[in-house]
Amino acid sequence: MTLTGTYYAASFSRALEVIVHLAEDDSLRLTSADFQRWESLRDCQLSEPLGSMARHFTLPDGARLEITDIAAIASWEKQQARSSGMHFVHGLESRWLWVVAAASFLLAFMAAGYVWGLPIAAKFIAFKLPPKINELATDQARTAFVHLMSFEDSKLAADKRTTFNAQFMKMATTMDPSHAKRRYRLEFFAAPFPNAFALPDGLVCITDELIGKAKDDKEIYGVLAHEIIHVREQHGMRSVLQNSAVFLIWTLMTGDVSTVAGMGSALPAMLAQSGYSRGFETEADQGAAEYMIKVGWGTKPLADMLQRIDPEFSNLGNAGEAISTHPLTEKRVELLKAYEKKVAEPLTNPQKTP
Numbered sequence: 001m002t003l004t005g006t007y008y009a010a011s012f013s014r015a016l017e018v019i020v021h022l023a024e025d026d027s028l029r030l031t032s033a034d035f036q037r038w039e040s041l042r043d044c045q046l047s048e049p050l051g052s053m054a055r056h057f058t059l060p061d062g063a064r065l066e067i068t069d070i071a072a073i074a075s076w077e078k079q080q081a082r083s084s085g086m087h088f089v090h091g092l093e094s095r096w097l098w099v100v101a102a103a104s105f106l107l108a109f110m111a112a113g114y115v116w117g118l119p120i121a122a123k124f125i126a127f128k129l130p131p132k133i134n135e136l137a138t139d140q141a142r143t144a145f146v147h148l149m150s151f152e153d154s155k156l157a158a159d160k161r162t163t164f165n166a167q168f169m170k171m172a173t174t175m176d177p178s179h180a181k182r183r184y185r186l187e188f189f190a191a192p193f194p195n196a197f198a199l200p201d202g203l204v205c206i207t208d209e210l211i212g213k214a215k216d217d218k219e220i221y222g223v224l225a226h227e228i229i230h231v232r233e234q235h236g237m238r239s240v241l242q243n244s245a246v247f248l249i250w251t252l253m254t255g256d257v258s259t260v261a262g263m264g265s266a267l268p269a270m271l272a273q274s275g276y277s278r279g280f281e282t283e284a285d286q287g288a289a290e291y292m293i294k295v296g297w298g299t300k301p302l303a304d305m306l307q308r309i310d311p312e313f314s315n316l317g318n319a320g321e322a323i324s325t326h327p328l329t330e331k332r333v334e335l336l337k338a339y340e341k342k343v344a345e346p347l348t349n350p351q352k353t354p
């Protein structure tokens with residue numbers, strides 16, 4: 001291969017334009033009108049490629065040969081199979097703008113997928129799950145809850161149970177258009193704290209302690225309405241699916257497939273521990289408010305109940321959502337009031353008709 005270069009002798013700094021011959025026999029020959037030099041390439045050092053900078057051969061006596069045609073040198077190196085790890089870096093550097101753009105795009109795409117795509121996918125799948133899956137998840141979760149929270153048999157009087165059951169079924173039928181596809185039922189437990197939560201197939205559990213806190217049955221119905229929305233909107237399975245997707249991505253990234261096997265049995269615990277997002281809680285509160293306003297109770301019974309059980313750091317809804325993920329009671333009560341005001345406004349300020 002023949003190309004041009006600039007030669008700088010070790011002893012003087014004058015530049016000399018030379019013809020460079022890179023021969024098959026591993027020799028480097030430099031020629032000009034009045035100059036000639038021959039070296040074995042093995043004794044010459046070639047600088048590493050860096051961006052669009054010229055390359056240099058350093059000759060044994062310290063003389064330097066600068067070559068500006070870096071593309072030619074690169075292809076010669078390729079032929080000589082002298083490529084080193086640095087060449088990859090060089091390739092990236094000369095295309096750094098593309099690399100940065102591609103990386104930013106990928107990050108943005110992943111973030112968007114995580115923030116918007118995942119919940120949409122989870123919702124889509126949750127509503128398509130066969131009832132059998134929901135029933136299985138419910139059975140597993142119920143067992144886990146009973147065990148985790150030391151639930152015991154309820155001591156609630158039979159006539160109270162009948163009343164609550166009847167009201168619960170009435171509400172579920174009214175509030176959930178797909179109630180026939182679920183198995184709505186109410187179960188009572190004795191526990192050391194007031195609590196209520198919904199499971200995917202329509203099972204709603206409530207503790208005697210929560211019922212004991214109520215000053216009016218409507219307060220309990222408000223809580224049940226909140227739980228019915230969790231079932232209707234499939235908040236449980238949607239949460240599980242969203243968490244599982246993160247779990248799956250993590251598995252893909254780490255390549256540790258052993259975690260996938262344990263996923264099925266981890267579902268109830270996931271449901272119990274991570275609870276619902278604030279968005280789901282707000283949706284459940286709003287759905288409950290809608291019903292309570294429609295039947296003429298207003299949102300006060302639910303707001304009162306929320307405030308009454310708050311000082312004990314207890315919770316409504318999913319068992320794990322107490323302190324960390326439940327919207328603060330005050331905020332929830334405010335939202336209930338605001339919602340009621342919004343609904344009431346068209347009634348108190350009727351539009352004037354001519």
Ligand SMILES: [Zn+2]
Pocket residue numbers: 226230276281284316317318
């Ligand atoms: Zn809830």
